[in-house]
Amino acid sequence: MNIKLFTVALGITLSSAAISASAQKAYNEGVATLSMSSMGQSVEAKNYFRTDSSAVAFASGPANIKILTDNKGTFFAVLIDVAVASIKKAAIASPAEIEEQLAQLPPLTFVPSTETKVINGFNCKKVVATDTKANKSYDIWVTNDVTLPLTNASKYYAKAGGFPIQYMSFQNGQASEVTVKSIVEQKVPAGTFNIPGDFEKITMDDLKAMSGGGR
Numbered sequence: 276m277n278i279k280l281f282t283v284a285l286g287i288t289l290s291s292a293a294i295s296a297s298a299q300k301a302y303n304e305g306v307a308t309l310s311m312s313s314m315g316q317s318v319e320a321k322n323y324f325r326t327d328s329s330a331v332a333f334a335s336g337p338a339n340i341k342i343l344t345d346n347k348g349t350f351f352a353v354l355i356d357v358a359v360a361s362i363k364k365a366a367i368a369s370p371a372e373i374e375e376q377l378a379q380l381p382p383l384t385f386v387p388s389t390e391t392k393v394i395n396g397f398n399c400k401k402v403v404a405t406d407t408k409a410n411k412s413y414d415i416w417v418t419n420d421v422t423l424p425l426t427n428a429s430k431y432y433a434k435a436g437g438f439p440i441q442y443m444s445f446q447n448g449q450a451s452e453v454t455v456k457s458i459v460e461q462k463v464p465a466g467t468f469n470i471p472g473d474f475e476k477i478t479m480d481d482l483k484a485m486s487g488g489g490r
Contacts, residue, residue, distance in 0.1 A: 301422045305460040311444075312452045319456075326424040328468040338362075343468055346424060348373065353482055354474060365474040366482035380445055381406040385435045392416070395456050397440045404435070404443070413450065415442040421458060 304325040311318050311333075320333035332341045341354040351368040368376070383404045390401040399416035406412070417437030432439055440455045470476070 300420060302458060302460050303424060304463055305458060306463070307423070307458045308456040310454045310456055312454075323463045323467050324424055325463055325468075329424075330463075330467050343470070348377070351376075352470060353479075354470065355482070355485070356474075363471070363474045364482070364485070365470045365476050366479050367470075367476055368479050372479055379447070380431055382408055383431070387436055394418075394440050394454070397421070397455070399440050400437065402435050402437075411450075413443045416440050417442075423458070 302324075305323075307322040307324065309320045309322055309331075311320060318333050318335070320331050323330040323332070327346050329344050329346070330341055332339070334340070337357050337359050339356040339358075341356075343352045343354065344350060349370065351373050353366045355362060355364045355366070357363075384407055386403045386405070388401045388403060392399055392401075394416055397418040397420050399418045402415050402417055404413045404415050415432075415435065417432075417435050417439050419437045421438055423438065432442065435442075439453075442453055443450045444453050445451075
């Protein structure tokens with residue numbers, strides 16, 4: 276398993292934003308296609324969502340990975356499916372582990388600018404996000420064209436002034452760029468947010484051990 280891309284996806288799930296704002300289009304259920312880039316590596320992910328749940332799915336080598344969360348921020352699970360190795364595992368985080376991950380996100384302040392551009396069809400404006408603890412700044416691009424269901428984790432970007440289209444996710448001190456390529460309104464397939472019965476449930480520590488102990 277590619278642990279670099281895996282941790283990038285964890286960061287996206289924890290810090291991905293769905294913000295309520297004035298919008299032309301409000302999505303309650305559908306799929307967003309995301310492009311993730313970190314340390315010279317890139318991966319495309321599908322973020323399935325509805326008002327109560329979210330699932331980020333992507334491939335990492337031979338593994339199909341899905342990260343499940345609920346809109347209250349009380350549930351977090353990572354599903355690993357490696358068909359060639361007959362591996363089907365579901366790592367479920369404890370409430371303390373979820374709280375710890377969220378607490379590790381850097382504190383950000385936001386300063387809007389007058390700069391605008393169109394990204395993948397979305398009318399965006401630049402906002403400078405500053406990590407006040409590390410004294411680092413990042414350019415993020417937000418839009419008021421759309422809204423998606425609000426989740427507990429999305430409160431992280433709630434003061435950015437719009438829905439982030441190009442932004443940074445953070446995991447274990449590393450910043451990774453995320454770009455929303457498209458958002459489609461559709462019915463999410465049945466079972467998308469469930470753990471299948473043939474998956475063995477394990478702990479997050481078990482998952483780290485599977486990944487070579489990487490964090």
